[in-house]
Amino acid sequence: SAAHAQNLRYAHVGSEGDIQHWFAAQAAERLPEATNGDVTVTVFPNSQLGGVQETIDGVRSGSISMAHHEFASLAQLVEDIAVFNAPFIYRDGEHALKATDPRSSPVLQEFNEKLIESGNMRIIGRLFRGARQMTAKMAVMSPADLEGQPFRGVPLQLWTTMIKGFGAIPTPVEVSELPTALMTGMVIGQENPLTMINANKLYEVQSHVMLTGHMQNVLPVFVNEDAWQSISEENREAILTALDDLAYETLETAQQAEKDLIATLTEKGMTFISEDSGLQLDEFRERVGAQVAQDFPSWAPYIEQIAAIE
Amino acid sequence: MPHEPSAAPQAAALPTTALLADRILNPLRRLLRLAGLVILAVMIATPMAQVIMRQFFGIPLIGADELSRFMLISVVMLAIPYTVSSGASVRMEEMQQMLPDPVQRVCRVVIALLGLAAFSFAAWSVLIATLSNLNNATPTLGIPYYIFFSATAVGFFCAALEFGLLAWKAVMGLPMYVTFAAEHPTEELTL
Amino acid sequence: MGYLILAVFAGMFLMGFPIVLAILVPSALYIFLNGFPVELIGQRMTYALDSFPLVAVPVFIFVGNLMNQAGVTARIFRFADTLVGRVPGGLAQVNIFSSLIFSGMSGAALADVGGLGKIEVKAMVERGFSRAFSGAVTAASAVVGPIFPPSIPLIIYGSVTGVSIVQLLLAGIIPAIVCVLMLMITTAIIAKRRNLPRAERWSRPAEIRAALMPAIPALLTPVLLVGGMLLGWFTPTEAASVTVFYVIFISAVIYRELTGAHILYAAYETIKSTAAILIIVSAAALFGWILAIEQIPQSFAAALTSVSQDPVMLLLIVNLILLISGMFLDSTTATLLIIPIIAGPLHATGVDPVHLGIVAIFNLMLGLVTPPMGLSLFLITDIAQVSMRAILRAVMPLYIPLLVTLALLTLVPELSLFLPKMIR
Numbered sequence: 050s051a052a053h054a055q056n057l058r059y060a061h062v063g064s065e066g067d068i069q070h071w072f073a074a075q076a077a078e079r080l081p082e083a084t085n086g087d088v089t090v091t092v093f094p095n096s097q098l099g100g101v102q103e104t105i106d107g108v109r110s111g112s113i114s115m116a117h118h119e120f121a122s123l124a125q126l127v128e129d130i131a132v133f134n135a136p137f138i139y140r141d142g143e144h145a146l147k148a149t150d151p152r153s154s155p156v157l158q159e160f161n162e163k164l165i166e167s168g169n170m171r172i173i174g175r176l177f178r179g180a181r182q183m184t185a186k187m188a189v190m191s192p193a194d195l196e197g198q199p200f201r202g203v204p205l206q207l208w209t210t211m212i213k214g215f216g217a218i219p220t221p222v223e224v225s226e227l228p229t230a231l232m233t234g235m236v237i238g239q240e241n242p243l244t245m246i247n248a249n250k251l252y253e254v255q256s257h258v259m260l261t262g263h264m265q266n267v268l269p270v271f272v273n274e275d276a277w278q279s280i281s282e283e284n285r286e287a288i289l290t291a292l293d294d295l296a297y298e299t300l301e302t303a304q305q306a307e308k309d310l311i312a313t314l315t316e317k318g319m320t321f322i323s324e325d326s327g328l329q330l331d332e333f334r335e336r337v338g339a340q341v342a343q344d345f346p347s348w349a350p351y352i353e354q355i356a357a358i359e
Numbered sequence: 360m361p362h363e364p365s366a367a368p369q370a371a372a373l374p375t376t377a378l379l380a381d382r383i384l385n386p387l388r389r390l391l392r393l394a395g396l397v398i399l400a401v402m403i404a405t406p407m408a409q410v411i412m413r414q415f416f417g418i419p420l421i422g423a424d425e426l427s428r429f430m431l432i433s434v435v436m437l438a439i440p441y442t443v444s445s446g447a448s449v450r451m452e453e454m455q456q457m458l459p460d461p462v463q464r465v466c467r468v469v470i471a472l473l474g475l476a477a478f479s480f481a482a483w484s485v486l487i488a489t490l491s492n493l494n495n496a497t498p499t500l501g502i503p504y505y506i507f508f509s510a511t512a513v514g515f516f517c518a519a520l521e522f523g524l525l526a527w528k529a530v531m532g533l534p535m536y537v538t539f540a541a542e543h544p545t546e547e548l549t550l
Numbered sequence: 551m552g553y554l555i556l557a558v559f560a561g562m563f564l565m566g567f568p569i570v571l572a573i574l575v576p577s578a579l580y581i582f583l584n585g586f587p588v589e590l591i592g593q594r595m596t597y598a599l600d601s602f603p604l605v606a607v608p609v610f611i612f613v614g615n616l617m618n619q620a621g622v623t624a625r626i627f628r629f630a631d632t633l634v635g636r637v638p639g640g641l642a643q644v645n646i647f648s649s650l651i652f653s654g655m656s657g658a659a660l661a662d663v664g665g666l667g668k669i670e671v672k673a674m675v676e677r678g679f680s681r682a683f684s685g686a687v688t689a690a691s692a693v694v695g696p697i698f699p700p701s702i703p704l705i706i707y708g709s710v711t712g713v714s715i716v717q718l719l720l721a722g723i724i725p726a727i728v729c730v731l732m733l734m735i736t737t738a739i740i741a742k743r744r745n746l747p748r749a750e751r752w753s754r755p756a757e758i759r760a761a762l763m764p765a766i767p768a769l770l771t772p773v774l775l776v777g778g779m780l781l782g783w784f785t786p787t788e789a790a791s792v793t794v795f796y797v798i799f800i801s802a803v804i805y806r807e808l809t810g811a812h813i814l815y816a817a818y819e820t821i822k823s824t825a826a827i828l829i830i831v832s833a834a835a836l837f838g839w840i841l842a843i844e845q846i847p848q849s850f851a852a853a854l855t856s857v858s859q860d861p862v863m864l865l866l867i868v869n870l871i872l873l874i875s876g877m878f879l880d881s882t883t884a885t886l887l888i889i890p891i892i893a894g895p896l897h898a899t900g901v902d903p904v905h906l907g908i909v910a911i912f913n914l915m916l917g918l919v920t921p922p923m924g925l926s927l928f929l930i931t932d933i934a935q936v937s938m939r940a941i942l943r944a945v946m947p948l949y950i951p952l953l954v955t956l957a958l959l960t961l962v963p964e965l966s967l968f969l970p971k972m973i974r
């Protein structure tokens with residue numbers, strides 16, 4: 050059967066060293082195993098086939114077979130799907146994976162129907178990239194400490210909302226310019242998973258990490274619907290199972306890495322601030338929650354549904 | 360030297376079909392150039408506005424960079440026909456110029472015809488892209504795709520048109536490139 | 551299939567096809583023949599320009615064009631004359647030194663040759679230099695334009711590789727000065743041998759001051775640009791935009807020479823050269839997509855690292871590849887096609903991406919003054935009214951300082967990295 054195997058072109062924008070890269074490479078190894086060689090995968094990391102918007106358009110048209118990226122990047126195709134990116138919406142990493150399980154989460158399935166309809170693609174898996182934490186060039190205990198300060202945000206409405214909720218002024222900065230912008234003081238802080246903070250050497254330009262864990266960063270894996278339908282039912286089930294196993298492995302890896310990284314980054318001179326050392330996490334949660342409710346009123350029912358998932 | 364063409368052959372007293380075509384196309388060319396001018400101005404002003412709002416008023420202009428990027432796409436795409444008609448496309452003609460005259464003429468015809476074909480195909484591609492993304496839009500400002508891709512569509516289509524005209528001029532052995540009077544600087548600088 | 555496309559591209563390019571067609575025709579055929587969705591062409595070509603760093607390209611082109619329209623260039627030349635006119639080589643030294651000052655406002659080498667170059671050649675010829683030598687010095691010294699900030703090639707390099715553009719721009723400062731010193735030393739030696747004319751005496755402080763005053767606003771431009779970025783006031787793209795307003799302000803209010811017609815002319819020129827350059831960026835993105843699908847960058851990277859794992863050795867190999875490509879391709883095309891392939895493996899063996907950027911861009915700029923595809927040479931034969939043969943003979947000795955600079959930049963990373971390291 051390997052002679053006429055179906056090859057899936059799997060694109061993502063993550064760079065080597067990121068857990069995204071590991072996930073995609075593992076998928077390329079395990080999907081052929083799970084499907085007895087009927088389905089093979091070629092990975093194109095590092096934006097080789099284009100940036101975020103292009104990757105999504107590519108999966109839609111089929112020039113790219115599958116990809117993964119933030120839920121928020123699908124928001125132009127399915128309204129409100131960015132709710133899965135909402136800050137402080139999950140209790141922990143495990144809850145995040147349950148809420149985004151394409152086989153068992155009713156919320157995700159509801160969005161998936163719409164995604165197939167309007168985007169010619171469906172979510173077949175997800176990966177856990179770690180919790181996003183806040184860093185700054187000073188200790189930040191509560192939103193009051195960020196009042197009127199420029200803080201880097203991804204140029205999407207959701208981040209603008211969240212950073213306003215933090216009390217700061219959302220300021221867009223390209224990832225490549227982020228270390229420089231933090232050094233020169235164009236922005237005083239940013240938020241990202243610890244792996245990214247370590248990989249991009251942000252410890253050289255930031256002194257404090259606030260363990261806000263404001264976003265449990267889950268990235269959906271989506272596939273072109275035509276490509277998906279051309280795979281046999283049996284193989285599709287095998288793929289879903291393989292990707293689900295991988296998702297839980299990324300959770301485990303990310304949580305272990307987070308513990309290790311706290312030690313590593315402390316060694317590199319960063320100070321960690323948690324609720325134990327005075328971080329007013331409830332204040333952040335409240336302010337951000339209020340801002341989300343104000344800017345995204347239509348999210349309320351989904352937030353409730355997600356909270357109800359055990 | 361192709362990149363900065365020195366005074367291109369003036370389309371003077373040759374009342375032929377191709378020149379008539381130039382006369383018909385000129386209003387469209389002016390329109391595209393004017394659009395390019397306005398877009399360039401907006402594109403240059405937007406980052407400046409961003410700096411002023413952020414540094415002096417502490418207000419971020421969300422979507423300003425998306426607007427600049429959209430303007431960049433538009434100004435480049437709308438100016439492609441301009442680079443084609445004025446002969447400003449980057450290319451290396453040194454080898455071609457070593458060939459005998461009749462062969463050179465064939466080369467010019469072939470190049471223009473392939474330009475016509477390639478840009479027609481590309482314009483069609485944009486049309487398909489737009490039609491299959493009618494419900495899609497840009498992330499921050501929500502610019503619909505039929506607007507986001509419109510400059511590319513117009514630019515590619517008009518470039519195909521200009522290449523078609525160049526093919527005709529090459530076949531007839533007419534002067535190829537046209538420039539506007541306003542393009543020449545008004546005065547020479549002196550030391 | 552992938553190599554076949556590269557061959558078709560090379561063939562069409564040599565036949566005199568516009569580069570955009572040499573890329574677009576084989577790419578469109580590939581997409582059609584392999585059954586990829588046709589919308590890929592339009593999407594890829596459009597999204598390639600959906601980049602905030604690239605917005606700085608037309609803005610800096612506009613700055614260069616404005617400067618050539620506003621009488622700023624003549625003031626720079628006069629100021630440089632009072633400083634180095636007495637150095638052996640006289641106006642040839644002024645020519646080189648002016649390029650360094652001009653490069654602080656311009657991001658492209660051709661803006662230097664096409665604008666400042668006219669004044670330089672005219673003045674040198676009037677003072678008894680040969681047309682060929684005047685043209686050769688102009689073309690060779692224009693190489694520093696895109697190394698000293700601002701720089702369009704470095705912005706394109708940064709946007710392709712994701713390297714910080716602020717760091718790249720800072721990294722170019724010292725290499726540009728090194729290059730100018732090398733050129734000035736060589737010119738002094740040539741001048742002594744051929745007994746070339748120079749100023750009668752050194753300028754008096756009062757004369758320097760008098761020439762400095764009208765040049766101050768122009769000299770402040772790079773200070774504003776670099777300072778603004780270092781202080782975190784603006785990003786490179788924003789800096790470009792601020793520079794436009796600043797240049798319009800100084801030329802309209804202080805120099806009082808800029809008219810609406812000048813601005814309009816500069817704007818039309820900008821639109822034309824922006825489209826000519828960035829349509830290549832756009833088409834090359836489509837090409838890059840196909841090469842990636844064909845796994846060509848991966849196999850090339852594997853081949854490169856199988857030759858050697860030593861960063862210095864790899865840099866030397868890459869220099870050779872770039873030097874040869876730069877002779878045939880224009881620098882934008884070469885940057886877009888070659889850099890994405892070599893950056894990965896070099897970075898992996900420990901070459902700093904900022905260092906690589908300076909070496910690669912300086913190397914590709916040498917392609918502007920080498921035959922057969924030397925855009926600066928073409929332009930200067932037109933301006934100086936001399937034959938290509940005469941220019942080539944005159945420019946030959948100037949290859950030595952340029953190649954020495956390239957060797958220094960390659961072997962001494964600190965020349966590039968000293969300044970950017972201060973903000974790391």
Ligand code: NA
Pocket residue numbers: 652653654655656657658694695696697698699700701
């Ligand atoms: Na420069």
Ligand code: NA
Pocket residue numbers: 645646647648649670687688689691692
């Ligand atoms: Na010069």
